[in-house]
Amino acid sequence: MKKTKAALWEFLQGLGKTFMLPVALLAFCGIMLGVGSSLSSERVAEQLPFLKGEVFHLVFTWMANTGLVAFKFLPVMFAMAIPLGLAREDKGVAAFSGFVGFASLNLAVNFFLTAKGVDFEDEKVIAHYGIADVLGVKSIDTGLLGAVAVGIVVAVLHRRFRTQRMPDALAFFGGLRFVPIVSALVLSLVGLLIPLVWPALNSGITAVGRGIGHAGVFGPFFFGMGEVLLRPIGLHHILVAMFRFTDVGGSGMVCGEQVSGALNLFYSQLGCKAAPTGEVTTATHFLSQGKMAVYLGGLPGAALAMYHCANKKMRPEIKALLVSGVVACVVGGITEPLEFLFLFIAPWLYLIHAVLVGLGFLVAAVLGIFIGNTDGNVIDWLVFGVLQGTTTKWYLVPVIAAIWFAGYYFLFRWAIVRFDLKTPGREEPAAEESAEESAEDAPSGELVAGKYDPVAILAAIGGHANITSLDNCITRLRMTVEDAALVDEARLKKLGAVGVVKLDAHNVQVIIGPQVQSVKDAIAKLAPVG
Template sequence: MQKTKAALWEFLQGLGKTFMLPVALLAFCGIMLGIGSSLSSEAVTDNLPFLKAEVFHLVFTWMASTGLVAFNFLPVLFAMAIPLGLAREDKGVAAFSGFVGYAAMNLAVNFYLTAKDVDFEDEKTVAHYGIADVLGVQSIDTGLLGAVAVGIVVSVLHRRFRAQRMPDALAFFGGLRFVPIISALVLSVLGLLIPLVWPTFNGWITSVGRGIGHTGVFGPFFFGMGEVLLRPIGLHHILVAMFRFTDVGGSGAVCGDNVSGALSMFYAHLDCSGPPSQAVTEATHFLSQGKMAAYLGGLPGAALAMYHCARREMRPEVKALLVSGVVACVVGGITEPLEFLFLFIAPWLYVIHAVLVGLGFLTAAVLGVFIGNTDGNVIDWLVFGVLQGTTTKWYLVPVIAAVWFAAYYFLFRWAITRFDLKTPGREEPEPPDAVGTDEAPSEETGADGSGDEAAAPREPVAAERELVGGKYDAEAMLDAIGGAGNIQSLDNCITRLRMTVQDAALVDEARLKKLGAVGVMKLDAHNVQVVIGPQVQSVKDAIATMLPVG
């Protein structure tokens, strides 16, 4: 039972991580689409006539067209990214098989509908089945859910048949070549079942979406709060994807096409002229304007409170830590470096933070702020708010952020002093011999320490070692994790190392923090996450080179 639970947990962690590759592309394409569509719109060119020049028009329409690549092909991107992310070896074959499986499934759906003499021109039939053009084939638009199902099935097939042996006469089709073959066969069979079950299943999803819609502005409130509460265990990506790309986040006609998912509807609106429909407006309540209260105001206010509550002699040490966290939050929309400074010290304060994020979503919805996109950072505010004109009500965001800044600042300052929370810079200094080495302990904490270890001396680094990103000793971190033999699998998401280990008890949390980790989460006896920050990919790659191959 324990092994099954650990395996399920590892799978969910890995699945959430695989979403990051297409979502990162989507965020970039969204910025391209936002800039291109706004600077080529009549509203902007009428005020800035020089933008009507043909060269500008061509550049901006090209940017908008490029931005559509992720939106138009999003399901197939997920179908490829999921097996790519879940595969531990031969990732290229897994991704290729994901595309093959997705195409085979939709061709099988088309075969079934054609064999049943389904009328592709009848509006009621099209609505009943959800028929749409998918990769040039008249199929059923299963959206993100179908793509996720394909990705999971292909991942299982890849793991099972990657080393498949065949008789000598068929040896050419064995091994890795067999993976896309079996993927095509299995997904083709599953595709025949989709027309039988999808209308009912899609009806259930639509009912959930309508139920959330009937909660009004409280829907975004619970969504925003839920995302924050799930973030420490890394499952927030799954919740977010449901709202962004399925009927749970809303659905409706946009520019003549039926579109599902809050983010999909928002991007579809960007690509057409005219004011947003009510369906688009309500769906966009689940997007980034809801985060801006906390991201642009609240968490920077919490950082300032932690700075002012630090011991005066330690403020220069924690300043770099807090400033880097604020920059990551405001510019990059990455909140973990700040959130993990108080999550483990005062979990109840993190719950209050989650409620305040939810209230930010509710406030933006009540005031009718219409900005959209994914990250909630200052780039989203500029590109999808300011550049789109006053109809987005972008001018309300600084006001809301200022209120949240004050609320977080006074709440955190009161909580830290009232309950003597050991936020960075409030710990008692350690004696010189507390580090446990023959070398004199360094008093430099650096920009990447945190939590109750933020003021602890950094562990000495061998002079000949090259530090990753100029500050992370990958070899020492591997040793603190329990050595290469303790790691069963190693991967990363945007800010964290995600590991399956033989024994989580061997992971030295205190030492990892002295080596620069922002936080360490032991989810169970085998699953561990180490929060690094923006340099996590480089740290992961450096550690991976020290692990045994295979």
């Protein structure tokens, strides 16, 4: 039972992590689309006449078209990214097989519908099955769920058949070459089942989406709070993806096309000159404007409170830590470097923080703020708020952020003093270190990003022999270890880690921050693992 639970944790952690590759591209493409669509619009050109020049118009139109790449091909990107991320070896073959599997599934769906004599022009049939063009093929648009299913199946097949041996006469098709072959065969069979099960499954998902929609502003409230509560165990990516890319986050017509998912609706609207429909504005309540109260105001206020509550002698030492956390939050939309400073010290304070994030979503929805995108940072506010004009109500965000800043500052200052919370700079003074301890703190080799010692971090994790698998997401190392008890949490924090999460006896996460990829790569060179 324990092994099964550990394996499930590892799988869910790995699955959530695989979402980050296409989502990172999506964030970049979103900015390209936002800037391009805004500066190529007639409304902005009337205010800035120089933008009417042909060169400017072509450049910004090109930017908008480039930004559409992630939106137009998002499902196939997930189908490739999931086996890529879950594979421990031969990742390129896994990604290639993901594409083969996705294409095979949709061709099989097309075969079934054609053999059944389905009329691809009948609007009732289109609505029943959810027929759409997928990679140039008339198929059923299963969106993110279909892509995730393909990715998981291909990842399992890759792990099972990567070293498959064949008889001598068929040896050419063995080993890695067999993975895309078996992926095509299996997903073709799965594709024959899709038309039989998808209409009922899609109806259920749509019903969930409508139920959330009928919750009004409380839908975004519970979504925002849920995302924060799931963040410590790393499962928030799955919740967020469901709302961004499936009917759970809403669906509706945008410029004559049926679109599902809050983020998909928002990006479609950016390229549409018509006014946004109610479905689009409602769906956008689940996007970045809901985070801005906390990301641009609340957490910076909490950081200032922690700074003012620190011992005066310790303030110079923690200043860089807090400033880097605020910059990551405000500019990058990455909150963990600040959240993990108080999560383990006062979990009840983190719960209040989750409620305040939910209230940020609720207030943005009530006020009708329409900014969208993914990160909730100052870049989103500028590109998708300010540049898009006053209809986004971007001017309300600084006001809300200022209120949240004051609320967080006084709440955190009161809580830290009242309950003597050991936030950074309030720890008991450490005894003088011995010469041996001082020698331990000396860098073992070249530092990563100027402050992380990969040799010492590896030792604090328990050494090479303790690591079964090693990977990372946006801010944290994700590991499966032989024995979590060997992971020295105090030592890792001393070496620059923000926090350590031990999910069970084998699954551990070390929160590093924005430089986690470089740290992971340095450790992987010292201790090659899956």
